[in-house]
Amino acid sequence: MLRPTPFSSLHGSNRSFPRVAVTAGLILTTASCARAPAIFGTYGLAADRIAVLGWVFTIVGCAVLAVVSVLLVMALTRRRKRIAESDESTLEYSGSDHAVRWILIGGIAIPAVILFFTFLVTLVIQAEVSSPPRKAVATIEVTGHRWWWEAKYVEADSSETAITANEIHVPVGEPVRLVLLSADVIHSFWVPRLAGKTDVIPGSRNTMWIQADKPGVYWGECAEYCGLQHSHMNFTVVAESPEAFRSWLAIQRQPAAVATDTATDTLIARGLDTFRRSGCAACHSIRGTDAQGRIGPDLTHLASRNLIAAGTLTNTRGNLAGWISNAQALKPGSGMPAMKLSSQDLKTLLAYLETLK
Ligand code: HEC
Ligand SMILES: [Cu+2]
Incomplete structure (x- = not known):
C-alpha cells in the first residue's frame, strides 16, 4: 500500500494550481470589464490628446516588440554555416563587419529615430494640453x-x-x-x-x-x-x-436655508440645537449659522450632494444616520469621529440636515 507522503497535499494543490490561476485570471479580467478603461473613453480635450499619446506609444511599442521577436526567433533557429578551414579568416572578417552594421543601424540609428519621433509627439501634445483653448469661465x-x-x-x-x-x-x-x-x-x-x-x-x-x-x-x-x-x-x-x-x-x-432663528418647525429647530450641542460646529461650517469649523466639509448645502464621505456612501437618510453615529466603522481612520447621540437627537439632527438643500 502506498502511504501518503508528507508532500501528498502539496502535490494535490500543485495539480489544482493551473485551475486556480485560470479562475483568478478570469475574475481579474472580467472585473476590469465592469467599467470601460476610462482613459480611452474620453469626454474632454485634454483627455483626448492624452489618449492619442497613449495610442501612439502602444502602437510603436507593439511594432518594436513584434520586429524584435521575429529577429530573435530567426537568430535562434538559423543554422550556423560551417566554416571551411581554408577561408576561415575572410569569413570571420566579413561576419564581424555584418555584425557591426547591425549594431549601428538596428541598435543605434533606428532606436534613435523612434525615440526622437515619440519625444516630438510628446512635446506637441504637452504644449496642446498645457493651457485651455479659451479663457477659463x-x-x-x-x-x-x-x-x-x-x-x-x-x-x-x-x-x-x-x-x-x-x-x-x-x-x-x-x-x-x-x-x-x-x-x-x-x-x-x-x-x-x-x-x-x-x-x-x-x-x-x-x-x-x-x-x-x-x-x-x-x-x-x-x-x-x-x-x-x-x-x-x-x-x-x-x-x-x-x-x-x-x-x-x-x-x-446662499447661506443655509434654515438659519439660526428662522427655524419655525420645532423638529428642525431642535435639530440645529443638537448640531450645536454635539460639537459638530467644531469641525463643520454651516454658513448663516454660528457653525464655523474648518476641519470637515462645509455642510451648508449638504442635502444637495449625491454622495457623502468622498464617494463612499450615497446621501440617503439611512446612510447619513449611519455615518454620523459611526463614521469610524464606515471609513476607519477618517477625521470624522463616531458621534454618540440619543436616537431622539439623531432624529432631530437628520431632520435639520435634510433642510440644507
Ligand atoms: C473632529 C471633527 C469632526 C466632528 C466633531 C464632526 N465631524 Fe463630521 N466630518 C469630519 C470630517 C473630517 C469629515 C470628512 C470625512 C471624510 O470624508 O473622510 C466629516 C464628514 C461629515 C459629513 C459628510 C459630509 C460630506 O459631504 O461628505 C457629515 C454629514 C458630517 N460630517 C456631519 C457631522 C455631524 C452632524 C457632526 C456632529 C454630530 C459631526 N459631523 C462632527 C469631522 C468632524
Ligand atoms: Cu490621496
Missing part, C-alpha cells in the same frame, strides 16, 4: 484633505464664495481653471475621462484646467497614495448646461 480652488476634497468657487467678492465637498459642478463645453492645494500630504487630482493627473502638493499651488464636452457625471479620484483611506478619496465632476450650472452656483452661494 470659472476658477475653483480644490483642496485635498485626508480623505476628502473641498471645492471653493473663487469670486472677486469673497462674500459670494461657494464652498462644497467632493462634488464639483462645471458648465459643459467650457474650460474651468483649477487651483490645487493640499491641507496635509501629497494627493493627486485625477478625472480620467476629462484630463491627466496633477499632483496636489502641500505648500504649492498647482494649476490645471478641465473641460467636459458632454453633460454627465465624471468619476474622479486621488491618484497618489495618501494613507489608510486613500481609496475612499473620490469625487465627481458634474457637467451641466451653463444655465443649470449658474443656478446651482447661485444656490451654493
